[in-house]
Amino acid sequence: NFMLTQPHSVSESPGKTVTISCTGSSGSIASNYVQWYQQRPGSAPTTVIYEDNQRPSGVPDRFSGSIDRSSNSASLTISGLKTEDEADYYCQSYDSTNHPVFGGGTQLTVL
Amino acid sequence: EVQLVESGGGLVKPGGSLRLSCAASAFTFSSYRMTWVRQAPGKGLEWVSSISSGSHYIYYADSLQGRYTISRDNAKNSLYLQMNSLRVEDTAVYYCASLGGCIGGSCSPGYWGQGTLVTVSS
Numbered sequence: 001n002f003m004l005t006q007p008h009s010v011s012e013s014p015g016k017t018v019t020i021s022c023t024g025s026s027g028s029i030a031s032n033y034v035q036w037y038q039q040r041p042g043s044a045p046t047t048v049i050y051e052d053n054q055r056p057s058g059v060p061d062r063f064s065g066s067i068d069r070s071s072n073s074a075s076l077t078i079s080g081l082k083t084e085d086e087a088d089y090y091c092q093s094y095d096s097t098n099h100p101v102f103g104g105g106t107q108l109t110v111l
Numbered sequence: 112e113v114q115l116v117e118s119g120g121g122l123v124k125p126g127g128s129l130r131l132s133c134a135a136s137a138f139t140f141s142s143y144r145m146t147w148v149r150q151a152p153g154k155g156l157e158w159v160s161s162i163s164s165g166s167h168y169i170y171y172a173d174s175l176q177g178r179y180t181i182s183r184d185n186a187k188n189s190l191y192l193q194m195n196s197l198r199v200e201d202t203a204v205y206y207c208a209s210l211g212g213c214i215g216g217s218c219s220p221g222y223w224g225q226g227t228l229v230t231v232s233s
Contacts (some may be wrong), residue, residue, distance in 0.1 A: 033212035035221055037156070045156065047221030050211030056220045090156050094214050099170055100146060100158040 002026055002095035004103035011109040016081050020106045022091030023073040030067050032094040034074040039105075040087045048089075049076060078108075086110045113138045113222045115207045120227030127197050127231070133190040133207030133224055141165075141185035144217040146210050147192050149203035150226075159205070160192065164217055197231045204228050 003025040012018040022034065036049040047056050049065035052074065062079045074093075078085055091103040115138070119131040131147070147159040160181040161170045169181055180193040190207055204226040211221030 032214065035211035037211075037221070037223075039156075044206060044223050044225045045208075046223060047211050050219070050221045051213065054220070088155075092156075092210060092212075094212070097170070098161075098168075098214055099172075100148075100161065100210055102148075102156045102158060105155040 002093075002101055004091050004093060004101055006089075006091060006103040006106045008104070009107040009109065011111055012081055014081050014083060014110055017077060017079040018081060018108065020076045020078075020089055020091075020108070021073050022075070022103050023071065024093070027096065028069065029072045029074055029093065030069050031096075034065065034067065035092045036063075036065055036074075036076045037090045037092065038085075038087045039090065045090065081110050083110050115209075115222055115224035117205065117207050117224045117227035120205065120229045122230045122232065123197055124233055125197060125199055125231055128193070128195045129197065129229060131192040131194065131205055131207075131227060131229070135188040135190070138188070138209075138222065140183075140188040142217065143209045143219050144215055145183060145190045146208050147181060147190075148206045148208055148210075149201075149229075150206070151200075151203040154203075156206075157203075161210075162190070163215055168215060194229070197229075199231050202229060202231045 005023045033051045037045040039045040053065040114136045146161040178196045182191045206226045207224040209219040209222045
């Protein structure tokens with residue numbers, strides 16, 4: 001079964017840059033698009049990156065996504081960290097049968 | 112602004128049934144593959160079921176063991192999830208979503224509803 005693995009937690013200071021990884025278990029992570037969702041405490045998820053590196057309207061360009069085929073991983077990078085970025089972040093893609101697959105989520109602390 | 116509004120959650124006893132609905136607006140609902148995602152208390156996101164834009168393709172998570180049925184009514188811009196033989200472990204917030212990316216010819220930037228809480232308890 002295709003799985004996506006994320007670090008459980010990351011932390012960084014305001015104004016700095018943080019990168020969250022999402023590693024595919026098998027096959028090529030580049031075979032299907034990767035999305036990133038932000039979930040603030042008590043709220044529903046929202047999309048911050050879709051189709052590997054596209055930002056929905058309204059998402060600041062401090063958020064960027066990329067794919068690294070050599071490590072079979074996707075990354076979400078947030079620059080100029082703000083306290084409002086503190087949230088859980090989930091990567092999501094699809095397996096070979098078109099079933100969505102979510103990573104376990106990464107808790108971002110901005111301290 | 113796109114809106115996905117879930118309803119139908121509540122408290123139900125083990126073995127009971129519940130039907131969730133999701134009403135879409137400001138959104139070309141009939142063009143999008145739609146998905147139910149759930150989140151148990153304190154846990155991560157778990158895919159439940161997806162349905163293609165024209166209902167031709169339907170997918171379920173193996174863990175559901177045939178207890179759920181997804182459907183949609185494009186004329187009413189609505190998505191449904193019929194949940195039967197509910198178990199305590201089905202307790203979760205259930206989200207209606209058009210997940211991001213392109214899959215099966217359907218592309219979306221990713222839209223989510225606010226969720227509806229299903230509690231299974233005696």
